[in-house]
Amino acid sequence: MIRLFNPQPRVHVLELAPGLRCVVLDDVLLEPETLVSFAAGRRFEAPEGNLYPGGVMGLSAEFDLRLRDLFWQHARGPLGLRRCHAAYVRLSLATTPVDQLQPLQWLCHRDRIDEGAPEAMFAASVLYLFRNPELGGTRFFVPRRPAQEIAELFRDAQALPPADFSARHGIAPGYPAEESAYFRCVATVPAAWNRMIIYDGGGYHSAAIDRSDLLSDDAATGRLTVNGFFPCRRQSAAARHP
Secondary structure (H helix, E strand, O other), X not given: OOOOEOOOOEEEEEEEEOOEEEEEEEOOEOOHHHHHHHHHOOOOEOOXXXXXXXXXXXXXXXXXXXXXXXXXXXXXXXXXXXXXXOOEEEEXXXXXXXXXXXXXXXXXXXXXXXXXXXXXXXXXXXXXXXXXXXXXXXXXXXXXXXXXXXXXXXXXXXXXXXXXXXXHXXXXXXXXXXXXXXXXEEEEEOOOOOEEEEEEOOOEEEEOOOOHHHOOOOXXXXXXXXXXXXXXXXXXXXHHOO
């Protein structure tokens, strides 16, 4: 078996808000520089079917499997999970300048929600592979406005031209801000070299990119991350609260 991950990362659990937890693992990879070197020599492609502001590429099946093992070991208890169905893993490099962002990219987001299956959780992870913390960690939000207004906001972001959306909702072009009339930031987990965070992707979140001028298409110096997505099932309420 290839030893990709540190068998004893430093782990702590953050209580971001009532019912919202984030697992933070430091010193995750045994040789993180090797993965950065791998990424620096390859081409990233625009992702299909989502609005990630940059390029992505896949990793080996072995890496995917080991990341899933790590996720399950450390997230099962804190996130109250009973089953993980799969793992979808990719290397990601954020590169899109502010003037090329679309309105949906100005907003925080949720990865996936299954309203008809409350026991479902689409968990997510981010492994930061850059040394400059000014490239930004991850923010978590709760809505300030009623659900109907939030739904209208996202419908308009998808349907309206950027100038019309900005005029209607008073949101300037840019990566999601820490505060707005629609969302309140409840926590920001700072980026750190070789740190991974795990959280419920069904909550509102975004990359904390306040210095878009630092973004680069050079994986050796840019905002390089490994992003994982894990469709799961939650424990029953009785199991979580015996």
